[in-house]
Amino acid sequence: MHIANQLSSQLNQLRQQHRYRTLTQRQSSEVQFGSNDYLGLSSHPRVKAAYAEGIHQYGTSSGASPLVSGYQAPHAYLREQLAQWLEREDALLFSSGFAANQCAMHVLAPMYQRVVLDKLSHASLIDGVRHFDHWKRFHHNDVAHAKQLLLSKEANLLVTESVFSMDGDRAPLTELAQLQADLWIDDAHGIGVCGDDGRSVAGQLSAAQVPLLTITFGKGLGVMGAAIVGSSLIIDYLTNHAREFIYSTAMPAAQALAVSTAIDVVANTEGTTLRQRLNDNIGYFRECCRLHGLPIGDSHHAIQTLIVGEDAKAMAWGQALKTHGIQCGVIRPPTVPRGSSRLRMTIAATHSRAQIDHLVAALVASRDSLDRAEITS
Template identity: 35%
Template structure:
């Protein structure tokens, strides 16, 4: 029977407690979520600063759709203003907007090493815990793909020393999405310089949250290629690649995702620029302080109740249970208590590392966190 494997593979996922299913959300903020008319405390959102509940006033004359590729008629004043603003803030020559962080990461790597002759002299060096978008980009580029142990600079150095590639690109995340820890950016930058390599950082979970101005983990240490996304701390959507003008010009020639996709919405672009101004202003500073206080409170409460969390100082606080079935059961029990938490299971994370991925927001109160810890203690 044609395509009979579909049913078989779905059943295998279900049997192994790995079946993914969408949930219909009618309302969601950094603190609360409503699913099928039931309200929960939300500890699964990437709305780290609690901006999702805020309304931004906007000019109703701004178009919703850009209606075309940025290389046809889809690059308007709103997109140009956001790119220019980000270049000034972050200290880069040029920028280009994408509809998602996945598209940005994936397509940049494919485009950079699209030429077979050049790719034969090229290699990408990936942290083993890099996001799927980076891994997919590496797999689909024509350069050699070399992986190093998570945040292990000695292993990376060894890999770089053994490589004879002329064009080397080191790739990591500013804040790792499933573990919540940070990359040693200064050391990565130093190794890149020593080995005549470029450094690419995906700072999706760092931008808006880290840095004195909220400009992320790369606020002071600049990689050659920086990807930031707008769907986390900014509570918007889309992404931006920041680099040299020469590299952005190159991407405009060979990045198929950019060339053949409709440009980012002018309305979303304008709202995103307003939100970034809040991030770098007093509002952002206040919310980062509140988030930091919530992270500290959670970690102290978890320690006091002997709940083992990973060594993360970010808003991402995972509790590794190992077994996918037990993790899913724990998440379902928490839902029965009115707490929404996601059970992260393979292949999103390595086998035997299934986890409850707790994400904290500036919107949470200490009472919310106390309730979470109390229910975790009872269930775990």
């Protein structure tokens, strides 16, 4: 290859910076604290049964793009279900949250005179708008700065997330909804787990306040895929202009059936029980960390962080936890700012108190071991 030397050089630079990434196979022997399956629905008997029945009835693939012949009855039902559940007019299905955000942003951003995003908005949103010249980023969760960046008497699009993925903190949605802009909220980490009924943003703000939602299916709902949810006009426009939607094979009908079943679970009494169990586990974990002097962040969401600082130190923490049979996220730049490498742990409704105790004990042991190593080095 003509670029082999250039590729090797840049990969070696990442290794020297402790930012080189490799795929690591999940081990069944490890206790999983790195998954976004917050309610444990990926292993729920009803969700798995729906997936299996969908494969039996529709096969493993939709076989074509939605506008050719890939659009089947489970897709149509899921769209109607989402619209009714979230009190919006329509929804459009995508293979992933990244595809939904990047595609919809690329299509809709040119319709506005100014696009303003939270500084910590997901990479998929940034990638959708980065090639345009009329977008700005406001300081994280800073409503006053967001307002300052909007154009007077022009069409503005304001974009943020309900829950931010690297800290678990939440956006000031009610205040942002009062600004003179169309508000688009990525609800990836909120849907299913936030709000009394799991509807997250849709249960808090109306369609008039939030015209556009991104809903992902691979976190609180435990399956895979995503949807853009909004007015019939927006969905009609995306159907005709969104290239990732038009030219991609539709998600399998079996997958759509599994998502619909997960929504049924989330929206009913079992969902209430699972959310309460999740919140109890989060509270228990945080109290245990407080008692042991572990400096975790302020989040009361399933996403819990321990900021370490240096990239190499974060990697050492992650490896130390693995020796205790614990798997969690080790997050480094460019995903987070330089000097804020961290452990990203996710608490689930399915975790037992014994497993949480084991995580806390492993964190304490890893901290003490690394502190001793620093003293003797």
